[in-house]
Amino acid sequence: MSDRTQKRRSLRASRIPVLRAGLLGLSVALLLALPASGLAKSESAKKDQLEVFSWWTGGGEAHGLQALIKIWNQQHKSVPFKNETVAGGAGSNAKAVLAQRLASHKPPDSFQGHAGAELLDYIKAGQLEPIDSVYKKYGLNKVFPQQLIKQITYKGHLYSVPVNIHRANILWYNPAVLKKAGITGAPKSWSEFISDLKKAKAAKVIPLSLAEQWTEKHLLETTMIATIGPANWAALWKKGGNWSSPGVKTALNRYKELLTYTNSDAASLTWQDASKLVADGKAAFNIMGDWADGYFRVDLKKKPNKGYGWAAVPGTSGVYDWLSDSFTLPKGAPHRAAAVQWLGFLGSKKAQDTFNPLKGSIPARKDANPKLYDTYLKWALTQWKSDKLAGSLTHGVVASNAWNTDIDTALGLFLQNKDVSKFQSALSTAAKKRAG
Ligand code: GAL
DSSP states (O other): OOHHHHHHHHHHHHHHHHHHHOTTHHHHHHHHHHHHHHHHHHHHHHSSOEEEEEOOOSTTTHHHHHHHHHHHHHHOTTSOEEEEEOOSGGGTTHHHHHHHHHHTTOOOSEEEEETTHHHHHHHHTTOBOOOHHHHHHTTOTTTSOHHHHHTTEETTEEOEEEOEEEEOOEEEEOHHHHHHTTOOSOOOSHHHHHHHHHHHHHTTSEEEEOOSHHHHHHHHHHHHHHHHHHHHHHHHTSTTOOTTSHHHHHHHHHHHHHHTTBOTTGGGOOHHHHHHHHHTTSEEEEEEOTHHHHIIIIISOOOBTTTBEEEEOTTOTTEEEEEOEEEEOBTTOTTHHHHHHHHHHHTSHHHHHHHHHHHTOEESSTTOOGGGSOHHHHHHHHHHHHSEEEEOTTTTSSSOHHHHHHHHHHHHHHHHHOOHHHHHHHHHHHHHHHOO
């Protein structure tokens, strides 16, 4: 029993006889009873456990986390894992819930935050503890690639432990549907892509399945990278980035055209629904991050290259539109010591090689065992070593939450009015306001 628990128990024990004696009358008894019940409440909040906040609830998301929880609970019997997930892909609901918790000083012990600009938001708001000592204690200083370390460091201090690398620019497809529609393999160029979408339409399947708004931003992001290339993409997120360029205009026009090949009920679907349309042979293509590999393979039990196929989004071969899920130590974490252990565990080879083969991501650590990874992930592991990098917009690398919100608003309007020049100028205005 911890010292703290012992103290609380003796405190309560010392109150019980006072109440039982009834010497002080009902009002006094009530007065004493109130703090006692308050104590019981805070005691449950402080109960030894590990509260971890994420948005990994659904298909393709939960299995990796569940596997980690199992190991954690076996190794920390007195500090059980409390899974505080909030459903909704890309953290579409979770981030708002988290913001409220942090604002009211009720942080979990650790929460999911993307490496890059998203993490910086939390750091700048003073919500995170630096965790250099965790890196030192668990020998993590040299295990992650330098470009990733840069994205989780602020003013010389480390702020999170990255658990994976995901790739956003993947075109998933159903090989049987392609064959039936007369499409010979995944398209490589944009013009091939459009002509394949036409063939799929003629074959009476959904050419490109799409879901709720964050997936529409995901599609926009990959279309932009395919059109302007990774260097111009990176420049857009710096001060003075040229959002009025002809390249951006071409990308937005391509995006507008792509939308004409998508399902009309997109807004009411989750990313899993849109992926399933491909798996079920109702859609030919879907553009999604590689968590879809986890979903196809682990949840839907589809065989790589048979039940589902993949390629880089046309025009992005050799480019890794990357993002990384990382975990943090919030200031005021109710079970700080457990949180430190959790972060150390997440950084371990064992945790990363357990989580990622299920999640559909490659490990953030450089020393993973490639044998543990399935067909798609083996491919991703080699691509990651040689590809040029482009940071994800939708998944927190290049733009703050506030900038993302401005883009969401502009995109929401565009999805209604389909006015490319208004959209481009709204994006430009957002950049002027937020870059820097
Ligand atoms: C991303 C996250 C991934 C995956 C995806 C879909 O933002 O980094 O791990 O969960 O959302 O929800």
